Amino acid sequence: MAGQQRFFQLDEQWCIVHIPERPNGFALFVIGDGDHFVNERTSFWLEHPTRRQWLEEWLERGYTVFSSHLYGRHWGSPKAVRLARQLVYSVLKSEIVNSRIYLVAEGMGALIASQLLSVMPRQMRAVAMINPCLDVRAQLDHERDHPLMYRRMVKEIAFAYGMKEEEVPEAVPALFLSPHDVPVIVWQLSGVSPYPFALHGRRYEQWMKATNRHVRIIDELPEKRPQLAAQIARFFHQHNELP
Numbered sequence: 228m229a230g231q232q233r234f235f236q237l238d239e240q241w242c243i244v245h246i247p248e249r250p251n252g253f254a255l256f257v258i259g260d261g262d263h264f265v266n267e268r269t270s271f272w273l274e275h276p277t278r279r280q281w282l283e284e285w286l287e288r289g290y291t292v293f294s295s296h297l298y299g300r301h302w303g304s305p306k307a308v309r310l311a312r313q314l315v316y317s318v319l320k321s322e323i324v325n326s327r328i329y330l331v332a333e334g335m336g337a338l339i340a341s342q343l344l345s346v347m348p349r350q351m352r353a354v355a356m357i358n359p360c361l362d363v364r365a366q367l368d369h370e371r372d373h374p375l376m377y378r379r380m381v382k383e384i385a386f387a388y389g390m391k392e393e394e395v396p397e398a399v400p401a402l403f404l405s406p407h408d409v410p411v412i413v414w415q416l417s418g419v420s421p422y423p424f425a426l427h428g429r430r431y432e433q434w435m436k437a438t439n440r441h442v443r444i445i446d447e448l449p450e451k452r453p454q455l456a457a458q459i460a461r462f463f464h465q466h467n468e469l470p
Contacts, residue, residue: 229247229248229283229286229287230245230246230247230248230286231245231246232244232245232246233246234265234268237295237310237313237314237317238310238313240265240295240296240297240298240310241265241266241267241295241296242265242293242294242295242296242317243265243270243293243294243295244291244292244293244318244321244322245282245286245291245292245293246291246322247286247287247288247289247290247291247292248286249289250289250291250323250324251289251290251467252289252323252324252325253289253290253291253324253325253328253329253352253463253467254290254291254292254293254318254319254322254324254325254328254329255285255290255291255292255293255328255329255330255331255463256292256293256294256311256314256315256318256328256329256330256331257272257282257292257293257294257331257333257336258294258297258311258330258331258332258333258336258337258339258340259271259272259278259294259333259334259336260333260334260335260336260358260360261299261300261334261335263294263296263297263333263336264296264299265294265295265296266296270294272294277452277453280453280456281455281456281459282456284456284457284460285456285459285460288460288464290329290460290463291318291322291324293314293318295310295311295314297310297311297339298310298387300335300383300387301335301338301339301387302335302338302363302380302383302384302387302388303335303338303339303341303342303363303400303403304387304388304389305388307339307387308339308342308343308346311339311343312343312346312347315328315343315347315350319350326350327349327350327351327352327469328350328352329352329353329354329355329463329466330343330351330353330354330355331354331355331356331357331459332354332355332356332357332359333356333357333358333359334357334358334359334360334420334422335360335422336359337356337359337360337361337427338360338361338363338403340354340356340359341361341403341404341405341431342403344405344409344411345403345404345405345407348407348408348409351407351409352409352463352466352469353409353410353411353412353462353463353465353466354409354410354411354412355411355412355414355459355462355463356411356412356413356414356428357413357414357416357455358414358415358416358419358420358422358428359413359422359427359428359431360422360427361402361403361427361428361430361431362401362402362403362426362427362430363384363399363400363401364399364400364401364402365401365402365426365427365430366380366422366426366427367380367381367384367395367396367399369423369426381395381396384399402430402431402434404431404434404435406438406439407438407439408438408439408441409439409441410441410442410462410465410466411435411439411441411442411443412442412443412444412445412462413428413431413432413442413443413444413445414445414447414455414458414459415428415444415445415446415447416447416448416449416451416452417446417447417448417449418449419449428444429444432444445458
Protein backbone atom coordinates (compact mmCIF):
# COMPACT_ATOMS: atom_id res chain seq x y z
CA MET A 228 0.00 0.00 0.00
CA ALA A 229 1.34 3.42 -0.98
CA GLY A 230 2.26 5.93 1.70
CA GLN A 231 3.24 5.39 5.32
CA GLN A 232 1.49 3.90 8.36
CA ARG A 233 1.94 4.92 11.96
CA PHE A 234 0.68 2.76 14.84
CA PHE A 235 0.34 4.15 18.36
CA GLN A 236 -1.78 3.76 21.49
CA LEU A 237 -4.26 6.02 23.27
CA ASP A 238 -5.70 4.71 26.54
CA GLU A 239 -4.15 1.32 25.67
CA GLN A 240 -6.18 1.19 22.44
CA TRP A 241 -4.26 0.76 19.20
CA CYS A 242 -4.70 3.48 16.60
CA ILE A 243 -3.40 3.85 13.06
CA VAL A 244 -2.73 6.81 10.79
CA HIS A 245 -2.26 6.25 7.05
CA ILE A 246 -0.25 9.05 5.46
CA PRO A 247 -0.64 9.28 1.65
CA GLU A 248 2.22 9.92 -0.75
CA ARG A 249 0.57 13.13 -1.98
CA PRO A 250 -1.52 14.59 0.88
CA ASN A 251 -4.44 16.81 -0.08
CA GLY A 252 -4.49 18.47 3.35
CA PHE A 253 -7.63 16.74 4.66
CA ALA A 254 -8.02 14.01 7.28
CA LEU A 255 -10.59 11.21 7.19
CA PHE A 256 -11.60 9.37 10.37
CA VAL A 257 -12.84 5.81 9.75
CA ILE A 258 -15.04 4.29 12.48
CA GLY A 259 -15.90 0.70 11.64
CA ASP A 260 -18.67 -1.70 12.59
CA GLY A 261 -18.53 -4.30 15.35
CA ASP A 262 -15.95 -6.47 13.57
CA HIS A 263 -13.57 -3.52 13.19
CA PHE A 264 -10.21 -3.78 14.94
CA VAL A 265 -6.79 -2.17 15.10
CA ASN A 266 -3.81 -3.88 16.72
CA GLU A 267 -0.07 -3.20 16.85
CA ARG A 268 0.58 -4.28 13.26
CA THR A 269 -2.63 -4.35 11.20
CA SER A 270 -6.34 -3.52 11.12
CA PHE A 271 -9.64 -4.81 9.80
CA TRP A 272 -9.48 -2.30 6.95
CA LEU A 273 -6.06 -3.57 5.92
CA GLU A 274 -7.13 -7.22 6.07
CA HIS A 275 -10.59 -7.04 4.46
CA PRO A 276 -10.34 -6.95 0.62
CA THR A 277 -13.18 -4.48 -0.03
CA ARG A 278 -12.28 -2.16 2.87
CA ARG A 279 -8.64 -2.20 1.78
CA GLN A 280 -9.78 -1.17 -1.69
CA TRP A 281 -11.73 1.73 -0.17
CA LEU A 282 -8.73 2.72 1.92
CA GLU A 283 -6.43 2.68 -1.10
CA GLU A 284 -8.91 4.82 -3.05
CA TRP A 285 -8.95 7.50 -0.35
CA LEU A 286 -5.17 7.44 0.08
CA GLU A 287 -4.71 7.77 -3.68
CA ARG A 288 -6.91 10.87 -3.52
CA GLY A 289 -4.65 12.29 -0.82
CA TYR A 290 -6.66 11.83 2.37
CA THR A 291 -4.81 11.19 5.64
CA VAL A 292 -6.87 8.30 7.02
CA PHE A 293 -6.94 7.37 10.69
CA SER A 294 -8.77 4.89 12.89
CA SER A 295 -8.77 3.24 16.33
CA HIS A 296 -9.79 -0.01 17.97
CA LEU A 297 -12.12 2.01 20.25
CA TYR A 298 -12.51 -0.85 22.77
CA GLY A 299 -13.97 -3.26 20.20
CA ARG A 300 -17.76 -3.69 20.22
CA HIS A 301 -18.40 -0.39 21.97
CA TRP A 302 -22.09 0.19 21.08
CA GLY A 303 -21.48 3.94 21.23
CA SER A 304 -20.32 3.93 24.86
CA PRO A 305 -19.22 7.20 26.50
CA LYS A 306 -15.63 6.03 26.90
CA ALA A 307 -15.43 5.15 23.19
CA VAL A 308 -16.75 8.61 22.30
CA ARG A 309 -14.18 10.24 24.60
CA LEU A 310 -11.38 8.25 23.00
CA ALA A 311 -12.61 9.09 19.49
CA ARG A 312 -12.62 12.77 20.39
CA GLN A 313 -9.14 12.48 21.90
CA LEU A 314 -7.91 10.77 18.73
CA VAL A 315 -9.27 13.55 16.52
CA TYR A 316 -7.36 16.18 18.49
CA SER A 317 -4.24 14.00 18.54
CA VAL A 318 -4.23 13.66 14.75
CA LEU A 319 -4.94 17.36 14.25
CA LYS A 320 -1.92 18.10 16.42
CA SER A 321 0.47 15.58 14.88
CA GLU A 322 -0.42 15.79 11.17
CA ILE A 323 -0.46 18.73 8.76
CA VAL A 324 -4.17 18.67 7.93
CA ASN A 325 -7.15 21.00 7.91
CA SER A 326 -8.79 21.44 11.33
CA ARG A 327 -12.14 20.18 10.01
CA ILE A 328 -12.17 16.47 9.23
CA TYR A 329 -14.22 14.04 7.18
CA LEU A 330 -15.83 11.04 8.83
CA VAL A 331 -16.79 7.60 7.50
CA ALA A 332 -18.86 5.52 9.92
CA GLU A 333 -20.03 1.99 9.22
CA GLY A 334 -22.62 0.06 11.25
CA MET A 335 -22.27 0.74 14.99
CA GLY A 336 -19.52 3.23 14.16
CA ALA A 337 -22.38 5.63 13.40
CA LEU A 338 -23.20 5.64 17.13
CA ILE A 339 -19.83 7.33 17.68
CA ALA A 340 -20.24 9.60 14.66
CA SER A 341 -23.65 10.91 15.76
CA GLN A 342 -22.25 11.81 19.18
CA LEU A 343 -19.18 13.50 17.70
CA LEU A 344 -21.58 15.59 15.61
CA SER A 345 -23.12 16.66 18.91
CA VAL A 346 -19.98 17.44 20.91
CA MET A 347 -17.64 18.73 18.19
CA PRO A 348 -19.63 19.71 15.07
CA ARG A 349 -17.18 22.48 14.13
CA GLN A 350 -14.46 19.87 13.62
CA MET A 351 -16.68 17.90 11.21
CA ARG A 352 -16.58 18.86 7.51
CA ALA A 353 -18.90 16.13 6.18
CA VAL A 354 -19.98 12.65 7.26
CA ALA A 355 -20.66 9.45 5.32
CA MET A 356 -22.57 6.68 7.08
CA ILE A 357 -22.79 3.14 5.68
CA ASN A 358 -25.63 0.87 6.87
CA PRO A 359 -25.65 2.77 10.17
CA CYS A 360 -26.76 1.68 13.61
CA LEU A 361 -28.02 4.86 15.30
CA ASP A 362 -30.40 3.68 18.03
CA VAL A 363 -29.08 1.09 20.50
CA ARG A 364 -32.42 0.63 22.25
CA ALA A 365 -34.32 0.07 19.00
CA GLN A 366 -31.71 -2.45 17.87
CA LEU A 367 -31.90 -4.31 21.19
CA ASP A 368 -35.70 -4.47 20.95
CA HIS A 369 -35.34 -5.76 17.39
CA GLU A 370 -33.10 -8.59 18.60
CA ARG A 371 -35.67 -9.82 21.14
CA ASP A 372 -37.00 -12.11 18.42
CA HIS A 373 -33.53 -13.66 18.11
CA PRO A 374 -32.69 -14.96 21.63
CA LEU A 375 -29.05 -15.83 20.99
CA MET A 376 -28.30 -12.46 19.38
CA TYR A 377 -30.27 -10.67 22.10
CA ARG A 378 -28.28 -12.29 24.94
CA ARG A 379 -25.01 -11.57 23.15
CA MET A 380 -25.96 -7.94 22.61
CA VAL A 381 -26.97 -7.51 26.26
CA LYS A 382 -23.59 -8.87 27.39
CA GLU A 383 -21.70 -6.61 24.98
CA ILE A 384 -23.61 -3.49 26.03
CA ALA A 385 -23.17 -4.28 29.73
CA PHE A 386 -19.42 -4.67 29.23
CA ALA A 387 -19.09 -1.58 27.02
CA TYR A 388 -21.11 0.69 29.33
CA GLY A 389 -19.90 -0.78 32.62
CA MET A 390 -23.34 -1.81 33.86
CA LYS A 391 -25.04 -4.99 35.02
CA GLU A 392 -26.75 -7.13 32.40
CA GLU A 393 -30.11 -6.82 34.14
CA GLU A 394 -29.82 -3.02 33.88
CA VAL A 395 -29.31 -2.99 30.12
CA PRO A 396 -32.93 -3.12 28.81
CA GLU A 397 -33.91 0.00 30.77
CA ALA A 398 -30.62 1.89 30.80
CA VAL A 399 -29.53 1.46 27.19
CA PRO A 400 -29.68 4.76 25.25
CA ALA A 401 -32.04 5.49 22.37
CA LEU A 402 -31.28 7.57 19.28
CA PHE A 403 -28.33 9.97 19.76
CA LEU A 404 -29.58 13.23 18.26
CA SER A 405 -28.43 16.81 18.36
CA PRO A 406 -29.11 19.65 15.88
CA HIS A 407 -26.23 20.42 13.52
CA ASP A 408 -25.72 21.63 9.96
CA VAL A 409 -22.94 19.23 8.91
CA PRO A 410 -23.58 17.54 5.51
CA VAL A 411 -24.42 13.85 6.00
CA ILE A 412 -25.13 11.12 3.46
CA VAL A 413 -26.37 7.71 4.57
CA TRP A 414 -25.54 4.92 2.13
CA GLN A 415 -27.90 1.99 2.67
CA LEU A 416 -26.88 -1.24 0.93
CA SER A 417 -30.00 -3.31 0.39
CA GLY A 418 -30.30 -6.60 2.23
CA VAL A 419 -26.81 -6.79 3.75
CA SER A 420 -27.19 -5.02 7.10
CA PRO A 421 -28.19 -6.38 10.54
CA TYR A 422 -29.48 -2.88 11.36
CA PRO A 423 -32.98 -2.36 9.88
CA PHE A 424 -33.10 0.81 7.81
CA ALA A 425 -36.51 1.81 9.22
CA LEU A 426 -35.11 1.82 12.77
CA HIS A 427 -31.91 3.71 12.01
CA GLY A 428 -31.21 5.57 8.75
CA ARG A 429 -34.81 6.47 7.96
CA ARG A 430 -35.60 7.57 11.50
CA TYR A 431 -32.44 9.70 11.57
CA GLU A 432 -33.37 11.35 8.27
CA GLN A 433 -36.90 12.11 9.47
CA TRP A 434 -35.71 13.72 12.69
CA MET A 435 -32.96 15.75 11.02
CA LYS A 436 -35.25 17.17 8.31
CA ALA A 437 -36.36 19.92 10.67
CA THR A 438 -32.83 21.11 11.44
CA ASN A 439 -30.49 20.05 8.62
CA ARG A 440 -31.35 20.16 4.93
CA HIS A 441 -27.97 18.55 4.12
CA VAL A 442 -28.93 15.02 5.25
CA ARG A 443 -29.54 12.58 2.38
CA ILE A 444 -30.22 8.88 1.96
CA ILE A 445 -28.81 6.88 -0.95
CA ASP A 446 -30.05 3.33 -1.53
CA GLU A 447 -27.50 1.09 -3.23
CA LEU A 448 -27.45 -2.51 -4.40
CA PRO A 449 -24.87 -4.72 -2.65
CA GLU A 450 -22.98 -5.25 -5.90
CA LYS A 451 -22.22 -1.50 -5.92
CA ARG A 452 -20.13 -1.85 -2.75
CA PRO A 453 -16.75 -1.71 -4.58
CA GLN A 454 -17.68 1.71 -6.05
CA LEU A 455 -18.71 3.15 -2.70
CA ALA A 456 -15.30 4.65 -1.85
CA ALA A 457 -15.29 6.71 -5.05
CA GLN A 458 -18.84 7.94 -4.37
CA ILE A 459 -17.88 8.98 -0.85
CA ALA A 460 -14.74 10.70 -2.12
CA ARG A 461 -16.79 12.71 -4.63
CA PHE A 462 -19.18 13.71 -1.84
CA PHE A 463 -16.29 14.86 0.33
CA HIS A 464 -14.66 16.75 -2.55
CA GLN A 465 -17.77 18.93 -2.81
CA HIS A 466 -16.97 20.29 0.65
CA ASN A 467 -13.23 20.86 0.30
CA GLU A 468 -13.81 24.57 -0.20
CA LEU A 469 -15.56 25.06 3.13
CA PRO A 470 -13.57 27.18 5.64
